[in-house]
Amino acid sequence: MKNILFLVSTLRNTGPTNQLSYILKYMDKELFKPHILTLSEEPKDSRKNYFEDELKLNIISLRLSRIKGFFKAKAKIRNFIIENNIDLIHSQGLRADSLLSKLNVNTPRISTIRNYPQSDYPMMFGKLLGNFLAVKHISALRNLDNVFGVSDSVSNNLKNEYGLTNIQTVRNGVDISKYKPCIDKIQLKKELSIPLKKTIWISSIGKGSRKDSTIIARAFKKIHEADNSNFLIFVGDGELKIQCQKILEGINNTLFTGNISNISKYLQIANFFISSSKAEGFPNAVLEAMACGLPAILSNIAPHTEIISLNKKSAISFKLGSTQSLVDAMENIVDINSNISTEEAINLIDTQLTADKMSxxxxxxxxxLIH
Known part of the structure; x- marks a missing residue:
């Protein structure tokens, strides 16, 4: 049995943490013994309990601030590697990748990269700090043995923009035991107090502006003015929520759920999913929606078009930032002659993008890599 160390900053409830949980959930425990080492105190929205209670894993936390981590983290990680006979180290995230890149050990060191550093970090932290962090992260990745992009789009970006040669692709997956079509959609709509006879559109409001959710609000307003048989659900509680509410003021056919734990139920009662994101790696939200049987309308960024290329009957794209292009896509996808279907969305996930396959x-x- 080989010992695998997973090195992360925290187990905050985020997409990367969910993907880590999938790797571990479907790991062959007769071949591998996983160890999880976190660097910082767990936040309030940590999934640590899930990893411990459901996946039966032991979580070791160094509980180091960034300042203490600068002086103590490398030695503590090195000691952990030696004491537990670690055969391979798998990190994710800027902080974990940076520390791992500085460790002088004979153990194979790999990382998963989930973004476009040159665009994602400036969008999140501002141009000056963001560009600095992008350079720092790329420097760390160069010093690791292998780097795995969560999509061909992410991998190609690292190759083309930074000349990385140690990059391969392992696409994200979705847990189809949780995200799956609903058997009785009418009953579930009643349970959630959702109109029974309307066309249900659903999207997520991210924590930052990169989701560009106001485009969806404007497009839905135009659609609603022409036909009030549509209903829009926004899931989440991001910074664009208030702006979207103002755009849709006076329109009753909308629901803002806020942060919820049962998002799969809302996906199961919807008809279509929309993502207007400006940047993604390989979006969990899209995979979860399609696993529930939702054909998708996606902004034409590279990771989205990669999904469409895997099955052209599962989703369509629209021009990033264009309200009218999104309106046109919404009208096209509901057309009786559209070849975009629920069956094709499910088929794409089941055949290519399950969490089990990713693991x-x-x-x-x-x-x-382990010799």
Whole structure:
């Protein structure tokens, strides 16, 4: 049995943490023994309890601030590696990747990269700090043995923009035991107090502006003015929520759920999913929606068009930032002659993008790298 160390900053309830949970949930425990080492105190929205109670894993936290981590983290990580006979280290995130890149150990060191550093970090932290962090992250990735992009789009960006040669792709997956079509959609609509006879559109409001949710609000307003048989659900509680509410003021056919734990139920009663994101790696929200049987309308950024390229009957794209282009896409996808279907969305996930397949792909990597 080989010991695999997963190094992360925290187990905050985010997309990357969800993907980590999938790797571990479907890991062959007869071949691998996973260890999780977190660097900082867990936040309020941590999924640590899930990892411990459901996945039966032991979580070790260094509980170091960034200042203490600068002086103590490398030594503590090195000691952990030695004491637990670690055979391979898998990190994710800027802080974990940076520390791992500075460790002088013979153990294979790999990372998963989930974004476009040159655009994502400036969008999140401002131009000056964001560009600095992008350079720092790329420098760390260069010093690791292998880097895995969550999509071909992410991998190609690192190759083309930064000349990285140690990059491969393992696409994100979705847990189809949780995200799956609903057997009785009418009953679930009644349970959630959702109109029974309307066309239901659903999207997520992210924590930052990169989701560009106001485009969806404006497009829905235009659609609603022409036909009030539509209903829009916004899931989440991001910074654009108030702006979207102002745009849709006076329109009753909308629901803002805020942060919820049962998002799969809302996906199951919807007809279509929309993502207007300016930047993604390989979006969990899109995969979750399609696993529930929702054809998708996606902004034409590279990770979205990559999803469409895998099955052109599962989703369509619209021009990033264009309200009219989104309106046109919404009208086209509901057209009776549209070839975009629920069955094709489900088929794409089931055949290519399950969490189990993603985990098995990483396990094959571990076996290849451990001598």
């Amino acid at each position: 098995r792909n990483y396990q094959a990597v571990y076996q290849e």
